[in-house]
Amino acid sequence: MNDTLATFVRVDLVPLFAAGAAALSCALVGNFLVLRRESMLGDAISHAVLPGIVAAFLVADTRAGWPMFVGAAAAGIIAVLLVELVRRLGRVESGAAMGVVFPVMFAAGVVLMERAAARHVDLDASCVLYGQLETLTWDLTPDMLRAPLSSEALGRVPIEFWMLLGSLALVSAVVVLGFKELRVASFDPQLATSLGFSSRLISHALAVLVAVVTVASFKAVGSILVVAMLVCPAATARLITDRLEVQLWLSVVVSIVTAGGAYALGAFGAPAVGLPGSVNIAGSMALFAGALLAVAAVASPTHGVLARHARRRALATRVSEEDLVGTLYRAEELGTPVLAMDTLAQLMGGTDRATGAVRRAVAAGIAAREARGVTLTDAGREFGAGIIRTHRLWETYLVERAGLRADHVHDPAEVLEHARTEAGDRIDPPSTGPLDPHGHPIPDGSP
Amino acid sequence: MTLPAPNPAWADLLDALTLQRGYTATVVTLGTTALGIAGGIVGTFALLRKRALMADTLAHASLPGVAGAFMIATALGASGKSLAVLLPGAAISGVLGVLLVHMLTRTGRIRPDAAMAVVLSVTFGLGVVLLSVIQKSSSGQQAGLSTFIYGQTAAMSRTDVLVIACAAAVAAVVIGLILKELTYASFDRSHARVSGIPVGGIDLTLMALVVLVTVVALQAVGLVLAVAILVIPPVTARLWTNRLRRMLALSALFGALGGYTGAVASAVFERLPAGSVIVLASGGLLAISLIAAPNRGVVGAAWRSARLRHGMARDHALRALYELADRSGGPWVSIHELAEHRGASPRSTRWITRVLSLTGYVQRNAGRARLTPRGEADAKRITRNHRLWEQYLLTFADVAPTHVDVSADHAEHALGTDIVAHLERALADRGALPDRLPDHTELEGAGA
Numbered sequence: 001m002n003d004t005l006a007t008f009v010r011v012d013l014v015p016l017f018a019a020g021a022a023a024l025s026c027a028l029v030g031n032f033l034v035l036r037r038e039s040m041l042g043d044a045i046s047h048a049v050l051p052g053i054v055a056a057f058l059v060a061d062t063r064a065g066w067p068m069f070v071g072a073a074a075a076g077i078i079a080v081l082l083v084e085l086v087r088r089l090g091r092v093e094s095g096a097a098m099g100v101v102f103p104v105m106f107a108a109g110v111v112l113m114e115r116a117a118a119r120h121v122d123l124d125a126s127c128v129l130y131g132q133l134e135t136l137t138w139d140l141t142p143d144m145l146r147a148p149l150s151s152e153a154l155g156r157v158p159i160e161f162w163m164l165l166g167s168l169a170l171v172s173a174v175v176v177l178g179f180k181e182l183r184v185a186s187f188d189p190q191l192a193t194s195l196g197f198s199s200r201l202i203s204h205a206l207a208v209l210v211a212v213v214t215v216a217s218f219k220a221v222g223s224i225l226v227v228a229m230l231v232c233p234a235a236t237a238r239l240i241t242d243r244l245e246v247q248l249w250l251s252v253v254v255s256i257v258t259a260g261g262a263y264a265l266g267a268f269g270a271p272a273v274g275l276p277g278s279v280n281i282a283g284s285m286a287l288f289a290g291a292l293l294a295v296a297a298v299a300s301p302t303h304g305v306l307a308r309h310a311r312r313r314a315l316a317t318r319v320s321e322e323d324l325v326g327t328l329y330r331a332e333e334l335g336t337p338v339l340a341m342d343t344l345a346q347l348m349g350g351t352d353r354a355t356g357a358v359r360r361a362v363a364a365g366i367a368a369r370e371a372r373g374v375t376l377t378d379a380g381r382e383f384g385a386g387i388i389r390t391h392r393l394w395e396t397y398l399v400e401r402a403g404l405r406a407d408h409v410h411d412p413a414e415v416l417e418h419a420r421t422e423a424g425d426r427i428d429p430p431s432t433g434p435l436d437p438h439g440h441p442i443p444d445g446s447p
Numbered sequence: 448m449t450l451p452a453p454n455p456a457w458a459d460l461l462d463a464l465t466l467q468r469g470y471t472a473t474v475v476t477l478g479t480t481a482l483g484i485a486g487g488i489v490g491t492f493a494l495l496r497k498r499a500l501m502a503d504t505l506a507h508a509s510l511p512g513v514a515g516a517f518m519i520a521t522a523l524g525a526s527g528k529s530l531a532v533l534l535p536g537a538a539i540s541g542v543l544g545v546l547l548v549h550m551l552t553r554t555g556r557i558r559p560d561a562a563m564a565v566v567l568s569v570t571f572g573l574g575v576v577l578l579s580v581i582q583k584s585s586s587g588q589q590a591g592l593s594t595f596i597y598g599q600t601a602a603m604s605r606t607d608v609l610v611i612a613c614a615a616a617v618a619a620v621v622i623g624l625i626l627k628e629l630t631y632a633s634f635d636r637s638h639a640r641v642s643g644i645p646v647g648g649i650d651l652t653l654m655a656l657v658v659l660v661t662v663v664a665l666q667a668v669g670l671v672l673a674v675a676i677l678v679i680p681p682v683t684a685r686l687w688t689n690r691l692r693r694m695l696a697l698s699a700l701f702g703a704l705g706g707y708t709g710a711v712a713s714a715v716f717e718r719l720p721a722g723s724v725i726v727l728a729s730g731g732l733l734a735i736s737l738i739a740a741p742n743r744g745v746v747g748a749a750w751r752s753a754r755l756r757h758g759m760a761r762d763h764a765l766r767a768l769y770e771l772a773d774r775s776g777g778p779w780v781s782i783h784e785l786a787e788h789r790g791a792s793p794r795s796t797r798w799i800t801r802v803l804s805l806t807g808y809v810q811r812n813a814g815r816a817r818l819t820p821r822g823e824a825d826a827k828r829i830t831r832n833h834r835l836w837e838q839y840l841l842t843f844a845d846v847a848p849t850h851v852d853v854s855a856d857h858a859e860h861a862l863g864t865d866i867v868a869h870l871e872r873a874l875a876d877r878g879a880l881p882d883r884l885p886d887h888t889e890l891e892g893a894g895a
Binding site: 034037038039040042043047085086089090091092093095096097098099100103104106107108110111114224225226227228230231232234235238239266270279280282283284285286287289290293297303304305308 | 494497499500502503507551554555556557558560561563564565567568569571572573574575576578579580583597671672674675677678679682685686718719720722723724726727729730733737743744745748
């Protein structure tokens with residue numbers, strides 16, 4: 001084994017996997033926090049567990065192991081109950097109730113920590129806030145490096161790593177086994193309760209899970225940055241898909257990419273760009289997760305800004321084209337088959353809109369340019385008949401069924417005519433014959 | 448657990464309370480008190496506009512600004528640790544964070560809670576990375592920066608206190624000037640808009656004040672706890688009153704008390720971090736209010752619901768006695784029979800008849816009970832109300848006959864004399880008055 005590899009195994013291997021396990025377990029729980037609109041509960045609990053951890057630490061006098069998890073889970077539950085109490089009694093929104101509860105509990109934790117320091121117990125404040133992933137080294141002798149899977153070698157893996165693996169196993173088990181319950185309780189708490197599993201119980205179980213992954217991840221990412229790991233992957237996945245199963249898998253991928261990418265950038269990338277030594281890796285993970293979210297927010301094919309913009313543009317283009325054809329059709333009805341460009345611009349609300357629509361309509365063969373202006377082709381006339389039919393059927397419906405006055409129905413119909421679904425065609429013919437409320441004929445044919 | 452500084456003399460405590468424990472302690476106490484007032488005033492409206500947690504996001508998002516301002520100032524050769532550099536940096540990046548939340552929310556796919564959590568943690572991550580870069584590149588110089596995370600009240604200087612006092616004064620004056628508009632915009636935005644109030648401008652002003660108080664609080668309590676300065680006092684005040692002006696005054700008072708108590712405690716007990724103690728003091732006031740506030744407190748609520756439960760049990764027992772006596776012909780009813788009729792336990796029935804006999808409504812004798820004239824008058828009134836309401840539900844509300852008894856059980860206690868008269872008239876008009884309606888003649892001293 002060469003030196004570079006040996007250094008990697010000693011210094012980077014465990015932190016890398018620890019980062020991955022932390023990111024993964026947070027992301028799995030985070031999906032349900034985001035769905036339930038309780039993302040800030042992650043922030044609140046991750047702060048509120050501090051007194052539980054320190055108290056357990058002071059009582060049991062040990063840094064690792066079950067007391068810390070029990071203390072944290074208890075503090076998490078207490079925090080959730082207190083938030084409910086403050087919200088109910090104070091009649092304030094749950095955000096404000098969280099803003100009350102978690103600072104008080106965190107402050108209690110800080111004061112307790114000072115007490116611990118007074119008893120010469122080492123519990124570092126900065127570690128709690130932003131983690132010390134870099135210290136999770138695997139202290140192997142050269143002998144052990146040759147047999148890294150021997151029990152001696154594995155015995156030297158930091159205890160925090162095993163805690164992370166344990167919490168990952170727990171979270172995966174809960175998500176896989178309780179998927180149905182979690183899903184129903186997240187989307188429809190009332191339904192969950194009426195189906196016989198208490199949504200209240202599930203929300204408390206979720207709080208415990210958040211507390212557990214927070215504590216397990218403390219060493220890796222710290223109490224504030226754990227929020228990024230809880231929320232970012234799930235939010236990124238939600239920007240891409242509408243299906244919960246897909247969202248879960250995507251968030252898993254995103255969290256692994258985040259851990260790996262951030263570790264690479266923080267540990268190896270920073271020296272490469274001339275920074276002396278590595279930068280804080282927990283911070284890099286939060287940044288990386290934020291960057292992935294930003295990319296998804298901009299470029300996601302379903303909900304990204306660019307895709308939405310493109311869809312809006314396509315819709316605007318279609319609407320302007322239909323407006324052009326509709327305008328020409330009405331003009332023809334009134335005996336003016338050719339409309340001059342400036343008249344069109346006036347009728348369609350703008351020269352740019354009109355010229356663009358004419359260019360596209362001519363290219364599509366539904367309108368033709370003539371010496372004095374623009375006219376409909378045969379195909380365009382048929383198309384226009386469909387649009388005007390939909391428009392006038394909607395006007396009829398709005399007057400006869402929805403009880404609007406005849407002089408109030410043009411504008412809504414102008415909007416509805418573009419949403420040409422079956423609904424438009426299912427409107428009953430007017431009781432007054434084939435005329436709309438303004439006395440115009442309703443063209444035949446399908447919209 | 449013993450306190451870190453063993454048993455400070457009472458004189459110490461008194462000195463600290465009366466601001467006679469040296470210059471630094473006095474300065475710190477004044478500063479945190481002013482901060483509490485500012486937080487209480489601005490926080491009231493942040494709470495009403497449901498922006499409470501925005502302060503948390505803002506505080507966390509200020510860290511990269513602090514680090515960035517330090518780096519820029521150091522690169523330009525200036526002292527990076529001066530507050531004149533750091534606080535504007537904090538404010539700018541805090542505001543950018545809030546804007547980012549709005550942008551994320553506008554994608555329509557990320558809800559406000561997730562947007563706040565994302566911005567809060569990612570910007571804090573950026574701050575942590577920048578701090579670690581500063582730490583690596585300039586040894587030891589960043590020491591002053593990490594105090595922004597936990598706050599460093601004890602190191603407050605006279606200038607800091609002046610800054611805080613100015614911020615508090617600005618907040619109080621601005622809120623005072625736009626109080627009416629703020630109230631409108633907080634309770635009824637659409638009405639405010641049609642009344643010609645620039646709602647957007649008012650929102651921006653409030654946001655600016657939140658930024659101001661948060662940035663000032665960073666120095667004192669740190670960015671993790673800054674949100675507490677803005678949220679705890681108004682929530683505490685909300686427990687005591689429903690009137691906005693009173694809430695505003697109480698919130699400022701609670702903020703001041705929290706700041707004052709916290710600073711005094713940390714001056715007396717060394718080693719207690721002042722920022723945390725201030726938050727704990729405010730939390731203590733909140734805990735007291737949660738228990739003792741007359742309308743919203745746990746004790747008050749429990750008392751009111753116990754009174755209501757007792758009143759209902761009393762009414763039910765009286766009506767049951769009346770109905771049973773009416774059915775059997777004789778006035779004496781056995782407690783056992785009474786319990787069975789009401790579907791209650793013999794024990795609670797014995798208890799309620801004892802209470803009723805003590806107040807002179809019931810006479811008891813050897814496991815039996817009868818109504819006194821006074822009790823009978825009241826029982827008639829209750830039974831009459833019950834049957835009227837039952838009949839009303841049957842006649843006017845289309846409730847099935849099997850369901851009216853329970854519904855009537857709930858409503859009968861809330862029927863005032865006006866409503867009873869109205870019921871009677873309405874039922875008489877329909878010719879639907881119940882057959883067996885007890886006469887009710889108001890006796891001297893019969894219950895209300």
